[in-house]
Amino acid sequence: MTLQQEIVGNATQMAVVSLRPGQSVYGEAGTFLFKTPNVTVETRPAGPSGGGSGGQRSPGGGAGGLLRQAMGPSPQTGRRVPTGEPAAFQHFTAQDDEGTVGFTGVLPGELRALELDGTCAWFAGRSAFVAAESTVDLRIAVQGGRTGTKGDDGSVLGKLTGRGTAIIAGAGTFIDLDPADFGGRIDVATGCVVAFEESIRYEVRRVGGLNRPGLVNPVLGGEGLSLATLEGGGRVILQSLTLESLAGALRKARGGDDQGPAGGVFPTPTG
Template identity: 70%
Template sequence: MQMAVVNLHPGQTVYCEAGKFLFKTTNVTMETRLGGPSGNAGGSQPQGGGGGGGMGGVLRQAMGTAMQVGQRALAGESLAFQYFTAQGGEGTVGFAGVLPGEMRALELNGTRAWFAEKDAFVAAESTVDFGIAFQGGRTGRKGGEGFVLEKFTGHGTVIIAGAGNFIDLNPAEFGGRIEVDTGCVVAFEEGIHYGVQRVGGLNRQGVMNAVFGGEGLSLATLEGNGQVILQSLTIESLANALRKAQGGDKQGPTGGLFSTNAG
């Protein structure tokens, strides 16, 4: 399992998701705040001269933070971020994902946004704006996968993590479109069109119902020209492997078609 060790210049700030922080040097301050930089709660100072402050500016800031917190609550994410700032010299902070796998630093230059699966985000510079993007339609939402994405814009570094190994693909090199298990999608560049479709279902003998509980399979469709990052291990497959290793999976996926219970 990899981790990211971040060296901060004096006054430089990074923020992370709750549960991704590992360690820090004593001259790095830690603060928990609602909302991310796009809600003006990220520690970045407003640009330009006077005239943008006053009660109207405070109200807009509060509304922006409230909207972002509401989006994160709807997405099932933690409501707060942790912010780390180096004081009086250079500092060091360590972060990691929550599953064994790889990490990647994405460099944003302001021209293209990045979208990440909602559990992939680890940390980012305060110059990177954070947002929630709901994509995939009702099918993705029902399946709990591929519907909620996190959007990163601006300039700076974003650190993401995934399970297993990363696989880099560009749909343009495969006829313009690829279909992926929804649990394998980690992140992709702006310009990639993302959707979710349901395949499979029932046949006359009900075999698909026995295997998949009547749900079929969810596939993410990725179209366009841009970088796509996939992970080789899904949370579901990891959980199933651990359950089997502990002797807890004596039956098949539904206890039906592959059941070993002779009674």
């Protein structure tokens, strides 16, 4: 049966999940809002492989063979977890009667429920995953990046497989695209990628850096951009706000940023 859930709110949405007796949903500790007293909490790996239900471990590959065997940080604890292994999450289970659990995203924005039918996996950004029912498996995956990357460039993702409902979050507003509508390829700032179907080929690269000696790259923005290339056909979900842009706006609002309108090349006049 499909997970009963309702997404409510406007600028900052939340998901209200109704659980049948014995039904479980798991999520990030930082996305949990509230629960009814008859819902128990237990920490264990994500999905059926960690739930003691006899589910099979999902294989680590996919997405056109772009996954790299590397180490990535767990989105739950920040500790490094081997690629293809499940991270630990809080599992919420209704006991004796129907229960309710509330979740939200880590930044103001939208939530969306993805319905997995077992035929197509989804990849989600590190901060996009909110919650999923126990029949959905979540594994740490490194895709389209350099072998051994720490994942700061957007290459560390979560791979969602199985059957059931998964809830994802995006900052600002969701933007739905299909690369096939743009000639088969789009380039996106890595911080804007929320989720995409496994039919999409995904690669991360740096572009536009300054190589001339003597230039102060951090001041001039000479480190370039980290871009995600998404190719093929399938659903892609982007977000209109990134953590970096929000942090920069908050710094300026607090008066802690002396950068001027030229992007930090010239200071803001004080007189």
